Amino acid sequence: MLALHHTHAHPVSARLSRFGAASVLTAAAVAAPALIPGALSSAQAASLATHALDVAASKQGAPYQWGATGPYRFDCSGLTQYSFKRAGKKLPRTAAAQYNSTRHIAASSRRIGDLVFFHAGSSASSVYHVGIYAGSGRIWHAPRTGATVRLERIWTSSVWYGRVR
Structure with a gap:
């Protein structure tokens, strides 16, 4: 999720290509429990x-x-x-x-x-x-x-x- 803190404005598609779809999916899977109230990893x-x-x-x-x-x-x-x-x-x-x-x-x-x-x-x-x-x-x-x-x-x-x- 380093791209979110990058100083240059990149569209979402650039972030996906830079980090790769697998990295984005992995980050989403790790972050998902924080989005669901009461759920803990x-x-x-x-x-x-x-x-x-x-x-x-x-x-x-x-x-x-x-x-x-x-x-x-x-x-x-x-x-x-x-x-x-x-x-x-x-x-x-x-x-x-x-x-x-x-x-x-x-x-x-x-x-x-x-x-x-x-x-x-x-x-x-x-x-x-x-x-x-x-x-x-x-x-x-x-x-x-x-x-x-x-x-x-x-x-x-x-x-x-x-x-x-």
Whole structure:
């Protein structure tokens, strides 16, 4: 898209011949997600998730408080909501609603920054806890009353994964 910043005025056809149709089509494909509200390229989604993870990690030691959404106290879904909001993406308030708003993925497809949902049954309404995947089987989360935001190993196999879109 360098031609758009060129000092000489060239008609569009000159731009096409200069950069080649393939380059223009490639540029359009890369730019298209920015034109569709709510759509993210995989690179943008990864950057968003990494930024959210960094925000959550920066809250290490913040006390748990039921219903708290930050910036100094959090419950589990308050931490994830706060972290993704700072990264530029709005999430619903509760863990179950966050589960319903993500793209569900297999454990084998999980990536750093994906959400990890703990559940006690087979339906979305059984989701009772959420954290942000940090890699190596660990999450950043606000665990419970009397605890603080921390990095911890996933302690059960009763989890589902979701990717914020």
